[in-house]
Amino acid sequence: MIAPPAVQIPAGLPTPDADACVHGARVQAMLLDRIRDAGGWLSFEAWMQAALYEPGLGYYSAGSIKFHRDGDFTTAPEISPLFGQSLAPQIAQILQASHSNTVLEFGAGSGALAAALIPALQALGHQVDYQILELSADLRARQQTRLAPWGSQVQWLDQTPANFNGCVLANEVLDAMPATLFCWDESGTPHVLGVTANTQVDNTPDIPFAWALRPASADTADLIAARMPALPGYQSEINLQAEAWVRDLGHWLQCGAALLIDYGFPQAEFYHPQRIQGTLMCHFRHHAHDQALILAGLQDITTHVDFTAMADAALDGGLDVLGYATQARFLMNTGLMNLIHAPGEQTAERAQQLTALNTLLSEAEMGELFKVLAIGRDIDGPLLGFTRGDRRDSL
Ligand SMILES: C[S@@+](CC[C@H](N)C(=O)[O-])C[C@H]1O[C@@H](n2cnc3c(N)ncnc32)[C@H](O)[C@@H]1O
Numbered sequence: 009m010i011a012p013p014a015v016q017i018p019a020g021l022p023t024p025d026a027d028a029c030v031h032g033a034r035v036q037a038m039l040l041d042r043i044r045d046a047g048g049w050l051s052f053e054a055w056m057q058a059a060l061y062e063p064g065l066g067y068y069s070a071g072s073i074k075f076h077r078d079g080d081f082t083t084a085p086e087i088s089p090l091f092g093q094s095l096a097p098q099i100a101q102i103l104q105a106s107h108s109n110t111v112l113e114f115g116a117g118s119g120a121l122a123a124a125l126i127p128a129l130q131a132l133g134h135q136v137d138y139q140i141l142e143l144s145a146d147l148r149a150r151q152q153t154r155l156a157p158w159g160s161q162v163q164w165l166d167q168t169p170a171n172f173n174g175c176v177l178a179n180e181v182l183d184a185m186p187a188t189l190f191c192w193d194e195s196g197t198p199h200v201l202g203v204t205a206n207t208q209v210d211n212t213p214d215i216p217f218a219w220a221l222r223p224a225s226a227d228t229a230d231l232i233a234a235r236m237p238a239l240p241g242y243q244s245e246i247n248l249q250a251e252a253w254v255r256d257l258g259h260w261l262q263c264g265a266a267l268l269i270d271y272g273f274p275q276a277e278f279y280h281p282q283r284i285q286g287t288l289m290c291h292f293r294h295h296a297h298d299q300a301l302i303l304a305g306l307q308d309i310t311t312h313v314d315f316t317a318m319a320d321a322a323l324d325g326g327l328d329v330l331g332y333a334t335q336a337r338f339l340m341n342t343g344l345m346n347l348i349h350a351p352g353e354q355t356a357e358r359a360q361q362l363t364a365l366n367t368l369l370s371e372a373e374m375g376e377l378f379k380v381l382a383i384g385r386d387i388d389g390p391l392l393g394f395t396r397g398d399r400r401d402s403l
Contacts, residue, residue, distance in 0.1 A: 035062070035306075111137070112174065115178060141166075330394070342392055
């Protein structure tokens, strides 16, 4: 029998302020209730769902600042409007091919991507209807304030539309969907990780939660075994919610394409034998670590995306896989370099642009780890963003 991982407090992690501690205690109480209601063991997927999205309490659903300098992490739209501006030609092509002017963004965060895209698409002749579907009431309110200048051109949906023609966007949304954690024991049996109340207070006195393992159900075990060989002690994730979300796109996306942008790998790389602890990651005040059971409700929890699983889910949903490339290659193909001021022109702004360019494109930053997967239906011809460096054959 394999031992569950220990909960540890990473060295150098900042201490939450007094208000955050009060909020954190309420989140812990809610999670302990959930564990008790579930009979003493809650799957990590259910834990992550509540820790991130419980209305009024979860990390994304409560009122803290999450994005950029004063928050916990920085996404590409927060780095620079260049990101949205360079997506615009690709979105324009999809809108043209689908005879639509509608863009639907999932999980729009602070609204930064929409704020860059709407004017950029307008400049390309698309007076778009911009729709947003956001789980978090707090983020929705922030988006409504930020995007007020565009009035009724921006609308918020409460559920996915029954039928949709146009372009769907999801930047760093799949990684925020709750995942199933698993590990293999010595005898080649997969176990799933869940959360219990911590009764061994001597180890982690401030953390009321502990990991506990259960043998995976036959269905989950089959899914895991189909993706990787049994490697004793190896821990990783499988994101069934994200796969279901992508498969479901096939029910309502009639004509158009979805651009799914996130950090991740093809399956062979995702379950690489050396990635022995998987990809679970948390962010608190720009510190990244792998301790998901601490700072409940105060920190972001994510896993990388298995893009092969996403492409398979799209095919299962009756969609085509239209392209797969690194973020760097995609943004170069859509013309990011053309947006940079010439030397000598608007010098301070150009310096900011060059810093952003480095973060968006560099292999050491977002350029290689982040990928763009395009899936869709009834779209003719190659998509602009994948004209060079399309890596669909790696999926
Ligand atoms: C890491 S943030 C990214 C925000 C933004 N897209 C950006 O790039 O700055 C994840 C976002 O996804 C949202 N989200 C997660 N699952 C979702 C779902 N099933 N439908 C809509 N939004 C979702 C969260 O509420 C949050 O706004």
